[in-house]
Amino acid sequence: MASVTYWSQLQPSPRGQSIAEGLAARIRDPAWLLCRQWQVGEFQGVDGGSPAFARIGSHTAKVGTAKLGTAKVTLPEGDQLEPVVEAEPLGADLATRVELGQTFESLAPAALRKKFRDAYPIAPAGEGADPATARFLAVCAGKAVDGVELYTAAKTAEKANKPLPPKPALPAASRPAAAKAVAAFVEWVETTWGAPGDGEPRAWNATRLDYAASVTAGKLALDAAPDPEGALDWYAFDLVSGTPPTTSPTQTSVMPGHVRFRGMPNARWWDFETSKTDFGAILPDPRDLAKLLFADFLLLHGDDWFLAPLEVPAGSLCWIDSLTVTDVFGVTAAIPRADAAPGTRWTLFSTLDRESGAPAPFLVVPSSSAASTLTGGPLEEVHLLRDETADMAWAIEHVVEGPTGAPQLEPPPRPSPAPVGAPAPLAYQLQSPIPASWFPLMPVVTTAGAVALVAGTVESGPDTPSGRLVKRLSASGFQLPEEEVSRAGVRLERVACRTRTSDGRSRLWVARRRHIGAGEASSGLRYDEARPVEPGS
DSSP, X not given: OOOOOOOOOOOOOTTOSOSHHHHTOOOOOHHHHHHHHHHTTGGGOSOOSOEEEEEEEEEEEEEEEEEETTEEEEOOTTOOHHHHHHOOOBOOOHHHHHHHHHHHHHHSOHHHHHHHHHHSBOOOOOTTOOHHHHHHHHHHXXXXXXXXXXXXXXXXXXXTTOSSOSOSOOOTTTHHHHHHHHHXXXXXXXXXTOXXXXXXXXXXXXXXXXXXXXXXXXXXXXXXXOOTTOOOOGGGEEEEEOOOOOOOOEEEEEOOEEOOOTTOOOSSTTOOOOSSSOXXXXXXXXXXXXXXXXXXXXXXXGGGOEEXXXXXXXXXXXXXXXXXXXXXXXXXXXXXXXXXXXXXXXXXXXXXXXXXXXXXXSEEEOOOOTTTOEEEEEEEEEEEEEETTTTEEEEEEXXXXXXXXXXXXXXXXXXXXOOSSOOSSEEEEXXXXXXXXXXXXXXXXXXXXXXXXXXXXXXXXXXXXXXXXXXXXXSTTOOEEGGGSOTTOEEEEEEEEEEEOTTSOEEEEEEEXXXXXXXXXXXXXXXXXXXXXXXXX
């Protein structure tokens, strides 16, 4: 009996000049595509339409002013927050004086440079100068303008409505060019560095060893607290008080695009993902919920997320009033806020409203230099730590600025004084010596009944503080709350920072950083001690 079974086999044609036709895998049967969609469950989905375009209704409020301690300043257009909030007055060290003077000489006509060098000279080194300062002044003394002195004289003349300081004496023909150079020099100093001085940053709260600042946008007030690295990004702000603006929303239409990342699942069939990211190497612990959710998003839902861009000006608050999405089938859906439902706390990039305890309904887009700031090594480093043995605290200067502005390590320990004419093998010592860089902080009870730390003195104690940080702690009448110096201690730093504004201008400033210390320490302070006499003393 003949067989009723027929067999067919598809074979490539060897007569073709290209294999592109075979690799195209064209499908001309719509029924096959429908069956495939039914097989993978696409007909059961209610959100099968991809977004075609989105319409966003939003309005913004510009961050216009900042309160730095007790001072209120207007934020410059296009400037970053960090230089305004954190900057301290420029120190008048020798390197700064020479740098400012060289800048003035580059702005002044060549014929006037020697006159200003003679009027505002860099003095030579004195007898007590350290070797580094003597070498620096051997090169620069008499060969550069003292920029700090010239700036001070120019500002004094400006207050008197005079275009030039009283010296040097210039002929009438040279005065216009000199006045133009001095005005450009003063503007450069104030826009790049700020006014020279030895005071503290306006936003520095010495009793809390941190910055205290707030910004306003319309009628809203937000507290700003820089992170340990000094960044003022969106997470550094909390809403304190105020009412939101009532401006009409601006409607913006955008085309959403897929969220893309390396190794994400591809939306098309017969398309292999890249192997640059090995998701198979993720070994989450069953208790590591965050990593499990992250892997679930990457492997299963990564191709279902879309990004709808919205341009928001830097230095403003942005409200999203409405978000409607129209898919490829013409269906329009309104997308509410993720935290809009009662009892829902899930949110990202939100600001805390301190009055209600709920997320604020806006996004903070600060004009921050967090991603573009270059930071140098510490110009000054101070450790605050507890000494339980001596029942006190210490401020230790590890790094201080030298006369040239370069960082210097702490001075060597103070030698122990040798007893004079002691025939006995033991010598009485009223107090053990203290290292030259250790400054005592003594506990006292304040009028409010709290405990605070104040600058103390000990016999044969340390010299005058060299840096700005300890000088502030040692100021007469200053009280540091005891809780600010925990058992872990505090490490304070002053670092030089540099960034560029949106229009390309350089901004330089010195900021302060607070970090956790290295724990307790002992100074070895002892009283009424009998110690052995060293041979030969």
